[in-house]
Amino acid sequence: MPYCLNPQCQKPNNPETGRFCMNCGKNLQLKGLYEAIALIGQGGMGRTFRGRDLGRLGQPCAIKQFLPQFADSQLPDSKLMTKAIALFESEANQLKELGSHPQIPELIAYFEEDGCWYLVQELIEGENLYNELQRQGVFSEAKIYQLLAEILPVLQFIHDRQVIHRDIKPDNIIRKKGKRKKGKMSLVLVDFGAAKVFKSNTARTGTLIGSAEYIAPEQTRGKAVIQSDLYSLGVTCIHLLTGISPFDLYDDASDRWIWREKLPNAISTQLAKMVDQLLAKAIVNRYQSAEEVLKDLQPLKITNITSSANMALRSKGLRELREALSLGQWQEGDRLTNQIILELAKKTQISQLTTVDIQQIPCDLWLEIDRAWMEASNGHFGWTSQRQIWDSLGGKLIYRENNYWEFAVVYERFADRVGWRKPRWFKLAFSPKVWRKYENLTFTIASPQGHLPTLFFWEGFNLVDAVFYRLEICQTY
Structure with missing residues (x-):
């Protein structure tokens, strides 16, 4: 529906087939090529419209109409008007020079018509x-x-x-x-x-x-x-x-x-x-x-592994991990997950891993491992599944020394939820739960949601927020 660009028009909306405004008679097409269809923004220097570029088969465009609030047809302030026009021309010149960049709107046209200045540019939806x-x-x-x-x-x-x-x-x-x-x-x-x-x-x-x-x-x-x-x-x-x-x-x-x-x-x-x-x-x-x-x-940022040895390690390790998980060999999949991470970090034990180690492992590897677990278990296992539980318990992605006690409380609740801790054999009121031994975990699909992988289990407790934070960064990309 064409929109009249006359600032004084009281009924700017017009029928689809109209060429001239039904209310004030103004030509609805600029230069016979551009047509406004809706007002999308208004400020001190003018108005911005969604428009159509008729010369490009009606392709959407943005039309900026220069209309400074201080402009008064009876008593114009020549200095302010001159400066405002200069700023408008400056924007056109900048877009002409910079519009080749994919993250800067492309300038389509810039012109004056009926005493108003217009800038037509790419519409960013x-x-x-x-x-x-x-x-x-x-x-x-x-x-x-x-x-x-x-x-x-x-x-x-x-x-x-x-x-x-x-x-x-x-x-x-x-x-x-x-x-x-x-x-x-x-x-x-x-x-x-x-x-x-x-x-x-x-x-x-x-x-x-x-x-x-x-x-x-x-x-x-x-x-x-x-x-x-x-x-x-x-x-x-x-x-x-x-x-x-x-x-x-x-x-x-x-x-x-x-x-x-x-x-x-x-x-x-x-x-x-x-x-x-x-x-x-x-x-x-x-x-x-x-x-x-x-x-x-x-x-x-995502770091790339460049050495052929590491590339081979990743390829072989991921292939073996997917194969084990596809066969329902959950314990073998857990072992391979820990092995891949330790070898890339050049560490021998989970307890030796640090936040820096986590940041250095490439995003695509984290995502591939998580995807393998999530797909094989239909979302029952995997870091994404564990992250959902962590969030539901009020867990954060970053903890510092002064709020470490908050982390400890959430971590114990998390361990309880995923089945890493169990009640003592004697059930007394308020008796604390005890940690299971690794070999006593339940490596079956019947175990609680988030039970696997066990990277965070006991000796890897300090990696929970680091891995979840790294995953969020990686999933953004």
Whole structure:
């Protein structure tokens, strides 16, 4: 249904076959090529519409209509209008230069018609991260990792081309609709209306622009640099992690961020340190480039095994594991699972495994082992099955020394649920349960859900949260 672009039109919706507005008579097609069909956004500088590109067989597009609130046909402010037009033209120029990147909207057209300025670009179907936060609640550490891993390369791309975005915030990051394909990024950076070209990374006084909650200290003085975008990305992270406005995450009395104290869920020390460095007040103490941040993310990324010996070990071990599980040889499958992990970590006992060892084992291996267990047991056994039980008991993915007692309580309940502990032979009130010996576990499909694999059993108790956290990271990708 065509939508009239006349800002004064009282009845903008029109019949499907209409060429001119039934209410005000305005031509419904821009340049005879583009047609708005629904209003999808409105702000101080204009409106955004879902549209159709008639020159491309009606392909969906986004139409941005420049319509600053201060514009008054009777008494225009020439300076403000000139600046606003310059910003609009700047967005078009930036999209023209940067739109070749798959995570930046492609510019289709830019023109003036009937005294209004229009920008037509690729329509990104999806939801921005601010709306996702409102709908789904605070982001997990895995989702923040995904955000950084996908958006940092985009920032590096634009910074390499001497462009500063200057308005990084959850509203300007859209998660594309549809199932995410392996190797494809789902996050898109939009709204380059505030973007600025720089000739060097030396800050020069310019226009104050950006969203007040997210801008870096130097940007408030009109001196944005590429590190300003990294600061805004850090603020975006703490907003998504806490669900609290950044204004309320900064303590003016002590002149410091207090976001850590507001976290509803614990996060790893590594991520917390990275975010703090993104938020450093002094530019010199901040990350100096997006590439530098990505290097610190590397330990969490999927690591590839390159040696032929390790490749052979993985292939042989996984093949034997699948075969044993398909035959219902659960104890042999459990032994092979532990053996694969120990050999890759170069350890001889489960008790020797550390969180670092868990992070170094490739994601695809964790997922393959878990998938083998889940498929062979029809979801009865496997880490995913155990994770569901852990979550149902209130278990977290990250524990620290100061809340270790919480972990111990949940772990005992978990062991009881999966059948690793049993009541004493004498049943007295409040008598504690006792741990079964490994050889006395029940290696049959009739055992409790989550009974196998036994990586976390007794000597591997410290691996529960580490493995579940690693799986969440891996399953995100």
